[in-house]
Amino acid sequence: MSGNNIFYAQSGGVTAVINASACGVIETARAHPELGKVYAGRNGIIGALREELIDTSFEKKSTIAALRHTPAGAFGSCRYKLKSVDENRAEYERLIEVFKAHDIGYFFYNGGGDSQDTAHKVSQLSQEINYPITCIGIPKTVDNDLPITDNCPGFGSVAKYVAVSIREAGLDVASMCESSTKVFVMEVMGRHAGWIAGAAGLAAEQDGDAPHIIVFPEIAFDKEAFLAKAKSCVDQYGYCAIVVSEGAHYEDGTFLADQGTTDAFGHAQLGGVAPTLANMLKDALGYKYHWAVSDYLQRAARHIASGTDVEQAYAMGKAAVEFALAGKNAVMPTVVRDSSSPYRWHIGEANLADVANVEKMMPRDFITEDGFGITAAAKEYFAPLILGEDYPPYKNGLPDYARLQKILADKKLPDWPE
Amino acid sequence: MSGNNIFYAQSGGVTAVINASACGVIETARAHPELGKVYAGRNGIIGALREELIDTSFEKKSTIAALRHTPAGAFGSCRYKLKSVDENRAEYERLIEVFKAHDIGYFFYNGGGDSQDTAHKVSQLSQEINYPITCIGIPKTVDNDLPITDNCPGFGSVAKYVAVSIREAGLDVASMCESSTKVFVMEVMGRHAGWIAGAAGLAAEQDGDAPHIIVFPEIAFDKEAFLAKAKSCVDQYGYCAIVVSEGAHYEDGTFLADQGTTDAFGHAQLGGVAPTLANMLKDALGYKYHWAVSDYLQRAARHIASGTDVEQAYAMGKAAVEFALAGKNAVMPTVVRDSSSPYRWHIGEANLADVANVEKMMPRDFITEDGFGITAAAKEYFAPLILGEDYPPYKNGLPDYARLQKILADKKLPDWPE
Secondary structure, eight states, X not given: OOOSEEEEEEOSSOOSSHHHHHHHHHHHHHTOTTSOOEEEETTTHHHHHTTOEEEGGGSOHHHHHHGGGOOSOTTOOOOOOOOOTTTOHHHHHHHHHHHHHTTEEEEEEEESHHHHHHHHHHHHHHHHTTOOOEEEEEEOOTTOOOSSSSSOTTHHHHHHHHHHHHHHHHHHHHHHTTTSOOEEEEEEOOSSXXXXXXXXXXXXXXXXXXXXXXXXXXXXXXXXXXXXXXHHXXXXXXXXXXXXXXXXXXXXXXXXXXXXXXXXXSOEEOOOHHHHHHHHHHHHHOOOEEEEEOTHHHHHOGXXXXXXXXXXXXXXXXXXXXXXXXXXXXXXXXXXXXXTTTTEEEEEEEEHHHHTTOOOOOOGGGXXXXXXXXXXXXXHHHGGGGOSBOOOOEETTEEOOOOOOOOBXXXXXXXXXX | OOXXXXXXXXXXXXXXXXXXXXXXXXXXHHTOTTSOOEEEETTTHHHHHTXXXXXXXXXXXXXXXXXXXXXXXXXXXXXXXXXXXTTOHHHHHHHHHHHHHTTEEEEEEEESHHHHHHHHHXXXXXXXXXXXXXXXXXXXXXXXXXXXXXXXXXXXXXXXXHHHHHHHHHHHHHHHTTTSOOEEEEEEOOSSOOHHHXXXXXXXXXXXXXXXXXXXXXXXXXXXHHHHHHHHHHHHHSOEEEEEETTOBOTTSOBTTOOOOBOTTSOBOOSOHHHHHHHHHHXXXXXXXXXXXXXXXXXXXXXXOBHHHHHHHHHHHHHHHHHXXXXXXXXXXXXXXXXXXXXXXXXXXXXXXXXXTOOOOOOGGGBOTTSSSBOHHHHHHHGGGGOSBOOOOEETTEEOOOOOOOOBOOOOSOOOOO
């Protein structure tokens, strides 16, 4: 019989609302006396390998409640993908050994596709070695690329941030364009899919509103068409506000922003497509430009989080605990959309096996025929996800975010040789 | 006798709250039957030269009220500095001719140092040619560099934006630093003075809080000291969050962003001091980095405007009308600080002659001895300016900003040959 303690870990790039999921897990677990402690991995799954388990029972009720309005990963996250069981069985065995040593019977893994894959494997292996762990995935990714779930917690808040930002910057450029800046380029995240770039399109409600052009990673970049469209916007509206995905690329796959460096996963490290496009416009058309790269700001912007997103992130954490208590295993709660307008949704369930390593792309019919805008179908999908404001409390003019004690449980095992 | 209509113009780079000043002008003028119409220059002073006068009397009361929560320049602004009277007397005479044709007796110029200079000259020349115009300056600049006034409307909201943003991004980096990003660099505005960069320092309330390093334009950049400080932050806290002013430069005056370096592909490295510093850290210390350039986003961010700033911007517009009614001329309302904690201020008055073309620099004692942080004196100065939240109303999950009709008054004069 496995223990009744819980291990919760945050994985991959953090979001404005991943802590709301943590809050949902911890508050729900605390309400169930049949469950033990919630341990959180210090810096994600690395914390389990190193037996660095943050004992959340030391955190005050008010601190846990404050996680709901605190961005980023309060317990630390990591970019660390476990290899396959065949390649590195020792890592999986170590995880289970640590779980065993701390009477952990539940593993909640809060992350994207890679993480759901890991949770799935841990579940399988734990059965095999007779220390069955209940593994529940909690969806999280600003990339919105998990399958089955209608959308991913974390995405709605980035969507709101980018739509608000391009609306505001668009008004700024409109003010200046007669004598100064004519084009403004805002770079947003989204390496493989244009979900984030597309959501910025919500800012355009009337003809002439920013953004006028969206450059998607789904559409091979056509320089001539892009320049022609920008010129026509400037001719018609006096200015042109552009949103570009970091993953924008040419027909041959070369990223517009390729810097020739790679990250720990071997992915090309991107950055700088906004200045690339801005310079292209200046060279070809002579326009004065400005550009912005919001980078981490967009995914950390809890101050402008979507109310829908916060609510769903919390609900996913809560559902994970409830699924576990109901005896479910190797599943992930999902958002099921019942209706877009008025927006209605409920919690569904996906098997981790079906979620792991499947990337959900944006449908082609979300992008206009010319490749530079979003369709009515896209707007219908995106609109509910940015609804509602969920402001954090402020102190001294700044958001008052949770500060945790992060007290580690005593170690019981030998060090893990890294 | 000059007319009783008002000409109001927005000048230079716009802000999150310049329309709050416009709102203060128009609402106050409407409350005084002895005043006529408020005409707003289409795209600032250019609108006066071209006789493109937006007749604000066509705008609904609710639209004018909405200006208070609408960012950027609702009537259009411009970067257009009138030459000296000696060099281009015709421009000044044209302005006065347009004012005369439309019974304008009051000129309210909402801008920075250059604009106050222009307002001052118009005032002088109008006396000379016997059509005396009452000229009142309304302070506005995110750069916070106007003299006499304690602070400038527009600055407090940028200050709040950058402090909130670096706090949020700092939490993000802290979450990721164990296995991924170690340094984060955020570039902020401020070519000549570090007011904006300095205000970001408010985010650091406890030891170890972001930002850990601020790079000011007031301090010649010392690469070795910078790298040593960044390394010591990463060693101590696991990560380093950096705010850099766009005006950061070396001892010899060369901007950091202007290095003529090339990337891995031999392309000229594109503008941006943030990527420059990030690459410097990577090259010297091997740290994985992220960087952001918020550019217009920071000054257009009405969604996170400072309550103090909105209140003062409105009050400056209101005071301008009241000054005019009181028979004052060639003056600008100012913010006079009575107390920092609790924050108390009142409206003062400066002569345009004393404001024009004087740049207020940040005191050296606002910057720590090592040149990378702000002192207690700076915090005392900055803190009240970001106090209070003044959220715009939202519709469909997005800020509901004013849309003006911008109906032009009929032209009465020949075209202005540009």
